[in-house]
Amino acid sequence: MRSTTPHTPSDGSISRSTNSPSIRVRWRRVGSAAIAATALVLAGLGTAVQATAAPATTNATAAAKSSTGKVTWTRACATPAKGRMACKALRVTGGTTAFQKAEAKADGVTPKAADASTPSGYGPSDLQDAYGLTSAASSKGSGETIAIVDAYDDPNAEADLAKYRSYYGLSSCTTANGCFKKVGQTGSTTSLPTADSGWAEEISLDLDMASATCPNCDILLVEAKSSSMANLGTAVNRAVTLGAKFVSNSYGGGESSSDSSYDTSYFKHPGVAITVSAGDSGYGAEYPAASQYVTAVGGTALSSGSSSRGWSEQVWSTSSTEGTGSGCSAYDTKPSWQTDTGCAKRAIADVSAVADPATGVSVYDSYGVTAGWYTFGGTSASAPIIAGVYALAGTPSTSSYPAKFPYTAAGTSALNDVTSGSNGTCTTSYLCTAGSGYDGPTGLGTPEGLSAFTG
Template sequence: MRTAPPTPSSNRSSTRASWRRIGASAFATATLVFAGLGTAVHASAAPAAATKTAKSASSKVTWARSCATPKKKGEMACNALRVTGGITAFQKANAHADAVTPKAADAGSPSGYGPSDLQSAYGLADAASSNGSGETIAIVDAYDDPNAESDLAAYRSYYGLSDCTTDNGCFTKVSQTGSTTSLPTADSGWAGEISLDLDMASAICPNCNITLVEAKSSSMANLGTAVNEAVKLGAKYVSNSYGGSESSSDTTYDSSYFKHAGVAITVSAGDEGYGAEYPAASRYVTSVGGTALSTSSNSRGWAEKVWNTSSTEGTGSGCSSYDVKPSWQTDTGCSKRMIADVSAVADPATGVSVYDTYGDGTGWATYGGTSASAPIIAGVYALAGTPGSSDYPAQYPYNAAGTSALNDVTSGSNGSCTTSYFCTAKSGYDGPTGWGTPAGIDAFTG
């Protein structure tokens, strides 16, 4: 485990360009006020959820759901949450370092954690600088983001990451059929999700290639087809930042879309607090929960707890109603698949910086939700190296359980449950955070 303390202010550099771009679509603003937040939603229209309010003694943050609520059975919700106001943990840390009063950032500068912060928090700085070349992370989302490549270029340039473009072969965007020209309909909500996913994959594995596979809709059938296409194109790491209610069809989806030996598939655990979602419940994927991440005076330099605001707002977890328990999962309270396996930052109040001009038209924004944690973990798998050809890499963190290769998250809960560890963090395995967060790459290799 790395012990160097974090320096959030190091993300600012006198040599950085100031990026400000105007997108083609305004961002809808159904907002919620609190310190650590979130409910998953999606659609091709603007969000139309009722506004709620909550208060925290430590901070006040407003956020908007990136996607609208699904309208049909079988549609998936994207799990991206965009901060619209208030002071994030990143801004507070920088204000403390600079001895100035924190203020909300405008679209001209980041206001969330950047690559150096995330690499420090998860002990990845050395691996990120030397690993990942030749590896491909696939990002699977619904609909098209017309600005995906240019927004990714702005993010990577600001943080000093190498170019990742179509021209140099690092970035590829295709439809669920593999076409580079016949792409889905553009969608402003899912564009924010796409930017978040691309930026987090870049932050963790800057040397990796990235393939964005866009499904023509948010149905599980189309998203699953996009997963299959990602694997067909050679990706060994596939990130999925969406979810929906479980159904009796899930076991069929498992074998049709997610049963890919030798491929690390990560899936967001959800943003609606305690309760199982699919495809996080698939026995073939790594389900990724969410934490609140803050700087600390401890030897690690960082501290984490379960991300939660209320019983319906926070990281997902729970015991599946349908999916079979994988052989490597040995908790005794759940006879079927238990969510989650591991976790990473997801609380919008301790959120990550993202550059997006099509989703909200502003450029820099701060995002949270388990949409952030899923691509982070996909990036860690990529740093760890190609999985064994017959392996299901969801097992790897279980092989390292209880070791220094994972940061055990032991505080917080995401709701009320009759079996304590389903919703409450404890020493060792628990539902909201799994076995914990990365402490280097050792827990993610066979």
């Protein structure tokens, strides 16, 4: 019998809210449907669970001033063994998020209590509003399948997804109604990998973000048996074989001379939009974000504002070693649609979306932690968000490479150009510092509707 004992000890963040009509009014533009909150706060809570399998070692914890304020978080997944991929989910454990600050400002109540009963981060209507998706999310996506590729098993994936979707008033997405399917990398629904609590958090984040941006899409979860590139790549191929035209990958690792062969073996799928997290370690290229065949997704800090858009964004950066990834690949060929001159090879990123833990998203998770709501950040959030945008935009043509699509819309109102912030120091400034037009940390910008993601 497959063990369901969580892999790593975890600590969590929790939040609390109470009903308030004034908050419902305040958040009509930027608030999540079904959230009426006055007092929200994050606090740590501890659980100690014995690991079973040991694909990795220790979790890293960050406590630093982010782009928008001081929050603390922990990396969901344990540090991977050499040659393995790391998941990019960051779980907030303390501090006050931008969502909480806005709620407190709206009703004048300082967050001070904590439980896990309600969210403390952005929900579906926030993300849809921020990225011009509100109308599309309600009317498009039916018949499309977003595949989520991760390592190891989350035994509670379907149940946790049901909690998220129910809370936010999204339609049911279950195995029974054909909307949700979970398989291993072989395609089996019963022969699944060893369970791992860190990767289970990643899975919950990915499933929830795909749901947030494309509520009408079907979801296919493909679980690789380990976090090696070979197994994760096999899972990507399985997702495509099973019919997914949109595949989200929230993991990455160091580049290697094998990357060009990985490109053709796992990521060269014409007619399929493949999104990959750009990384959470600041300036520096990672793989598979460096693949010429994928959309590399960077991260921003997203805050509500007084502009006509109603939101503002800047580069997500905590320090020179923590923040969205960017840079020049050492191995991967530059795709024909990239025309920046600072990288002879592939430049990262292409587009971006919210990733700063201080402006994080709400996620429901129960495996290896106290069951409840948590706030997450990292480019693990931005990759499935962008996969959902591609899915709303419709099935790509069979011969196309959807990573090209945003470049045809560069400089137009189809993208929100992010022009402030930096993720480190580099000799070619646009690769680590935001500015008008293309830059490394945020690429061409963030979505403003669907036209930049339509072939």
